[in-house]
Amino acid sequence: MDVRGEASTAGWARWGTAKDVKLPDSASRLLAQVLDLTPPPSVVALAAVAVPDCELDGAVLDALRQMVGDGHVITTQEARVRHASGMSTPDLLRERHGDVRLAPQAVIRPADHRQVASVLDICSRLGVAVVPFGGGTSVVGGLTPAAARYVALDLGRLNQLLAVDPVSRTATLQAGLRAPQATELLAEHGFTLGHVPQSYEYATIGGFAATRSSGQASAGYGRFDDMVMGLTVATPRGTVRVGRAPASAAGPDLRQLFLGSEGTLGVITDVTVRVRPLPARSHYEGWRFESFADGLHAVRRLAQDGPRPTLLRLSDEIETMIGAAGSGRSEGGCLLVAGYEGAEVLPTVEAAADVLAAHGGVPLGEEAGQQWARHRFDAPYLRDALLDAGAFAETLETAAYWSALPEVHGRVRQAILDALPDGALVLGHVSHVYETGASLYFTVICSPGPDPIGRWRTAKAAASEAIAATGATISHHHGVGADHRAWYAAEIGDVAVDLLRAVKQHLDPAGILNPGILVP
Ligand SMILES: Cc1cc2nc3c(=O)[nH]c(=O)nc-3n(C[C@H](O)[C@H](O)[C@H](O)COP(=O)(O)OP(=O)(O)OC[C@H]3O[C@@H](n4cnc5c(N)ncnc54)[C@H](O)[C@@H]3O)c2cc1C
Numbered sequence: 001m002d003v004r005g006e007a008s009t010a011g012w013a014r015w016g017t018a019k020d021v022k023l024p025d026s027a028s029r030l031l032a033q034v035l036d037l038t039p040p041p042s043v044v045a046l047a048a049v050a051v052p053d054c055e056l057d058g059a060v061l062d063a064l065r066q067m068v069g070d071g072h073v074i075t076t077q078e079a080r081v082r083h084a085s086g087m088s089t090p091d092l093l094r095e096r097h098g099d100v101r102l103a104p105q106a107v108i109r110p111a112d113h114r115q116v117a118s119v120l121d122i123c124s125r126l127g128v129a130v131v132p133f134g135g136g137t138s139v140v141g142g143l144t145p146a147a148a149r150y151v152a153l154d155l156g157r158l159n160q161l162l163a164v165d166p167v168s169r170t171a172t173l174q175a176g177l178r179a180p181q182a183t184e185l186l187a188e189h190g191f192t193l194g195h196v197p198q199s200y201e202y203a204t205i206g207g208f209a210a211t212r213s214s215g216q217a218s219a220g221y222g223r224f225d226d227m228v229m230g231l232t233v234a235t236p237r238g239t240v241r242v243g244r245a246p247a248s249a250a251g252p253d254l255r256q257l258f259l260g261s262e263g264t265l266g267v268i269t270d271v272t273v274r275v276r277p278l279p280a281r282s283h284y285e286g287w288r289f290e291s292f293a294d295g296l297h298a299v300r301r302l303a304q305d306g307p308r309p310t311l312l313r314l315s316d317e318i319e320t321m322i323g324a325a326g327s328g329r330s331e332g333g334c335l336l337v338a339g340y341e342g343a344e345v346l347p348t349v350e351a352a353a354d355v356l357a358a359h360g361g362v363p364l365g366e367e368a369g370q371q372w373a374r375h376r377f378d379a380p381y382l383r384d385a386l387l388d389a390g391a392f393a394e395t396l397e398t399a400a401y402w403s404a405l406p407e408v409h410g411r412v413r414q415a416i417l418d419a420l421p422d423g424a425l426v427l428g429h430v431s432h433v434y435e436t437g438a439s440l441y442f443t444v445i446c447s448p449g450p451d452p453i454g455r456w457r458t459a460k461a462a463a464s465e466a467i468a469a470t471g472a473t474i475s476h477h478h479g480v481g482a483d484h485r486a487w488y489a490a491e492i493g494d495v496a497v498d499l500l501r502a503v504k505q506h507l508d509p510a511g512i513l514n515p516g517i518l519v520p
Contacts, residue, residue: 014092026325044096046078054105057126068119086481089383090394105149113232113239120236123512132155133155134206138478138481142514155174159181174270179201180200192277192279193276197477209228217339221310279343285366287356291334295336296314296402310342391445392452393443394460395441396460398475399476400471419458428442480517
């Protein structure tokens with residue numbers, strides 16, 4: 001098993017152990033000044049976590065074993081515990097306390113599309129809920145169904161690169177491939193996906209499609225859903241293949257029905273993606289802006305009028321200050337990191353520099369950008385370090401049109417601060433830009449208090465209400481899961497909710513796929 005299992009470095013009750021990322025002393029001192037840090041209780045060992053015995057009928061287990069093979073229907077305590085939740089901070093805190101809520105009855109590991117389809121057929125007939133499990137990195141409760149008995153469908157064995165079309169620049173990847181494996185396989189053919197979310201180390205191709213993921217280089221490569229040309233989906237009704245040409249006017253685009261469907265309408269077994277040649281050059285640099293408003297203006301000009309860097313990430317004043325405390329810089333203002341990848345980058349770097357300078361940007365040089373690039377995957381390890389230090393740290397995100405962005409930033413930030421009156425640090429940044437708007441991402445660090453999960457629920461609800469009130473979306477890239485369901489329903493309205501329910505009813509008449517997730 002390699003999903004949050006033996007061969008994986010994903011940690012128990014933490015993001016991982018592959019890197020030893022420590023809180024810099026200066027950041028620890030700053031946090032201790034602002035927050036009341038409580039030493040956390042020691043982490044309950046995985047082996048000590050109690051789960052009730054598997055209650056699945058022997059006939060169900062036999063039917064599943066016949067389909068996927070004896071060794072791939074796993075009912076061990078470890079496998080069930082490791083597949084019981086995602087990686088939000090509340091998930092990690094529960095794991096730290098040895099509380100995994102509802103563990104799956106068994107972990108099923110199909111080898112191919114046919115086996116996935118057969119597992120869905122068996123589970124539909126026998127009324128057993130199924131939760132597709134990719135990398136297990138959901139941060140919105142996407143792996144925690146509202147079902148008393150369910151199995152986790154771990155897609156880790158669907159890990160092949162099925163086809164590459166170098167002329168059209170497309171590749172077909174199986175859903176269970178993790179991002180680093182997919183990157184390696186594509187690199188052998190001279191291509192890259194360019195999809196680099198912060199969950200890169202563990203998240204899978206199927207998970208990216210199922211949640212409409214967006215990576216750090218989305219300004220240049222686009223969101224994951226932009227890259228998807230076609231999908232194969234196993235549903236309890238049968239197989240659906242969508243997307244057969246680069247563009248089509250043959251009716252509504254049904255790829256969009258399955259992108260972001262979060263395992264509720266079917267299991268994505270392979271994804272055909274647009275790929276790009278491996279970049280020959282890359283260049284990262286930093287810029288300073290006097291204020292977030294100034295930086296937003298400059299970033300908008302690049303997003304709308306070009307030239308567009310591959311990566312644009314603008315931190316607000318607080319995020320810049322905390323980042324500077326960690327790295328020993330003290331330039332103040334707001335930090336913008338711009339990254340460029342391609343066959344030839346210098347002309348774009350120079351043209352973008354003219355735009356940034358014309359809008360008040362002060363160049364900080366390559367080291368400021370490279371420092372970001374060196375630490376681009378550190379944040380989840382830093383969250384572990386913060387939890388170890390007794391602080392609570394969690395993130396949330398949204399997207400809005402440029403004209404609304406400053407208000408959304410201000411109101412969401414204030415809503416979180418108001419909901420955590422005894423002190424919190426709220427860091428913000430923009431890291432995905434479009435012609436019409438951008439994402440906003442918030443990191444919240446606060447004292448855990450006696451009930452950290454309860455405190456977070458209150459703050460998250462306040463932030464979500466503020467997001468809804470400003471007309472922004474409840475998620476730009478984390479998805480809906482169980483946690484955003486109520487706000488998602490309000491965002492799309494009653495008729496659209498009924499439409500979604502009707503589609504689910506058709507494709508999944510027994511309601512076995514991810515009950516309680518996404519579909520209101
Ligand atoms: C530290 C951290 C950083 C993150 N950074 C980013 C980021 O930068 N950008 C971003 O977009 N997201 C980010 N995320 C969120 C998360 O990584 C994404 O949602 C990711 O796309 C999920 O992929 P996964 O393979 O881990 O899916 P899982 O977490 O296993 O599953 C997510 C949902 O999709 C369903 N699902 C999974 N695979 C399939 C499939 N093959 N077919 C149908 N349904 C399926 C699951 O049932 C579940 O509901 C981050 C999460 C963490 C913990």
